[in-house]
Amino acid sequence: MSKVNRRRFIEASVAAGAGIIAMPYIGRVQGANEKLGAAVIGVGGRGNSHLGAFVNDARTEVRVIVEVDEKIGNYRCNEIEEKQGKRPVLVNDMRHAFDSTDVNIMSTATPNHWHALAGIWAMQAGKDAYIEKPISHNIAEGSALVAAAKKYKRMCQVGTQCRSNPAIINAMSFLHDGGIGELKFARGLCYKRRKSIGSIGDYEIPENIDFNTWSGPATYTDPKLTRSRFHYDWHWQRHYGNGDLGNQGPHQTDIARWGLGVDAHPNAIISYGGRLGYQAERNDPHYVDAGDTANTEVSIYDYGDKCMVFETRGLDVTNSDDEEINKLFNQTKGNKIGVIFYGSDGYLVQRSYTHCIVYDKQFKVVKEFKGGGDHFGNFIKACQTRDASKLNSDAWEGHLSAGVSHLGNIAYYLGEQNHVSVDEAKKILSDVKSLDDNLTTLDRTVKHLKKNGVDLNKHPISMGPLLKFDPKREVFPESSAATALLTRTYREGFICPTADRV
Secondary structure, eight states: OOHHHHHHHHHHHHHTTOOSSOOOOOOOOOOTTSOEEEEEEOOSSTHHHHHHHHHTSTTEEEEEEEOSBHHHHHHHHHHHHHHHSSOOEEESOHHHHHTOTTOOEEEEOSOHHHHHHHHHHHHHTTOEEEEOSSSOSSHHHHHHHHHHHHHHTOOEEESOGGGGOHHHHHHHHHHHTTTTSSEEEEEEEEEOOOOOOOBOOOEEOOTTBOHHHHHTTSOOOOSEESSSOOSSGGGGSTTTOOHHHHHTHHHHHHHHHHHHTOOSOOSEEEEEEESOSHHHHTTOTTOOBSOOSOSEEEEEEEOSSOEEEEEEEOSOOSSOOOHHHHHHHTOSSSOEEEEEEEESSEEEEEEETTEEEEEETTOOEEEEEEOOOOHHHHHHHHHHHTOGGGOSSBHHHHHHHHHHHHHHHHHHHHTTTOEEOHHHHHHHHHTSOOSSOHHHHHHHHHHHHHHTTOOTTTSOEEEOOOEEOBTTTTBOTTOHHHHHTTSOOOOTTOOOOOGGGO
């Protein structure tokens, strides 16, 4: 959207009473030696960390906060004013910030459905962009962001901060130097407890929310919710979020790709799982949780001579029977979030954002890597030097890593109604090309579900088709239904352009 069109849209919206916050004038000429002016979009959760990063860096100043929740926005403005001595302007429409000559960089921690369009609009307006993971809500949006960064010569950093942490950087170098021998397979884990978000229902939008602006590129639903909690729980509704495969997953899939050395989309994908177990927790076989993303999901990705598997477990993980994984993580209880690399001479385990451990084939510790970095600092330096090659996690890397999540979810969604027995699943997976032991992974998953009270006869797992993907053309050559899910339908005024039209 052009600058003139953005202004006309805002003027029309304000005139119609769409704005919830008075829109002051923003804009002045930037002095040569001044700090970089930052606009932070979405400051309720992760966005607060964005604010802290810019406030605490001498090179930047928070000048605009964009927030559709007026209460949260004013609270953050008060905090920033106290810390930096100057109060940022609060607006509820990001296009005000993009029209401002006082803003040089923007960062966004909005819900996933806004990530790509916010980044594209910012770069079209001449701003550099820091975009939280996943960089996009779908594959087409990721491609558009990559194209926009190239066309407008803007810095575009993705919030996969492990790319800036010495522990991970050094561990990846160790892998690439043959530290655990020949490496062809990696397993990403998100064993992370996610309780039910409540029963599906009819809930009112909070009065302090501008729901029209919040909805943005997503279809505007009836001004009521199907979930009880407005903030955060959108992650588990595919209209806005991407489940934990697309929430936590991009951190681990990014590291897995990095370690394996794959710089392309996979050639084929298959997924199985479901939104299971909440019926047992509620002791109600007819209970329907408001979420519609999988809380248990296994996705297998074929990269030709290499392979990645990602496992999502949202049910209780207090105790685990996964003997090998327990040894590698040195724990039997609680969340396990990380990546296991399987080499011919040993294993490397990414246990946290700042800690990796190397084991030999007998599971004895050989080496450890530790240390955190400054991902925002890396972004700011690139903005100052105008050198995109200095970015540790640019739009292309973010697109590929988010793409892993999107492709896995597509494979699951297409098979959501294809319920299979455990024996049927074994038969299908026996024929799937993989460097993993598919049947052992299925067995561990089934044990986990049963331990959480899931009756697989009444609530069986779903399994999608094995989908072939063309990494260069970014289409499923044999499935028009899958290809249709690579993008979405957009609302007028919030249309995310395709890569060839940014």
